[in-house]
Amino acid sequence: MRIGELSRRAGVSQRALRYYEEQGLLRPVRRPSGYREYDESDVASVRRIRTLLAAGLGTAVIAEVLPCMVDVEEEAVLAPGCPELVPGLSVELDRINDAIAQLDAARRILTAIINAPVPAAAPPPAGTARAT
Numbered sequence: 001m002r003i004g005e006l007s008r009r010a011g012v013s014q015r016a017l018r019y020y021e022e023q024g025l026l027r028p029v030r031r032p033s034g035y036r037e038y039d040e041s042d043v044a045s046v047r048r049i050r051t052l053l054a055a056g057l058g059t060a061v062i063a064e065v066l067p068c069m070v071d072v073e074e075e076a077v078l079a080p081g082c083p084e085l086v087p088g089l090s091v092e093l094d095r096i097n098d099a100i101a102q103l104d105a106a107r108r109i110l111t112a113i114i115n116a117p118v119p120a121a122a123p124p125p126a127g128t129a130r131a132t
Helices: 003-010 014-022 041-054 059-068 085-115
Strands: 069-072 077-080
Touching (some): 003 014, 014 041, 041 059, 041 069, 041 077, 059 069, 059 085, 077 085
Antiparallel strands (some): 069 077
8 A cells, every 4th residue: 555545544644654664663665666555564553653652652662662562452552572572661661750750840849839929028020120
């Protein structure tokens, strides 16, 4: 199938498909005409790529793990088909958890700033005129 058909069937833009190819995530056959020719299995590959992107993985990590990911049909999720992937995926989960913790701390600080009462006699910020 050509890129337009894969785009329609996978629900992603042609631009995204070209990007996935550029990142080594998809490997279409190139016809003498220059057209990309995709296999039926590429529809499922694009779905897996989208799932892994939504899970917070970067394309470099996805390129490493994609060949070993398998579908768990009953649950519409992916599973690592190669046990050696689990430690690396756990590192990615730790990275995401750390980022969440940092964002949560930033949210608490900003919430405290927003909710802090402004003292009635507070001097105006430097460079601003006080209303009289």
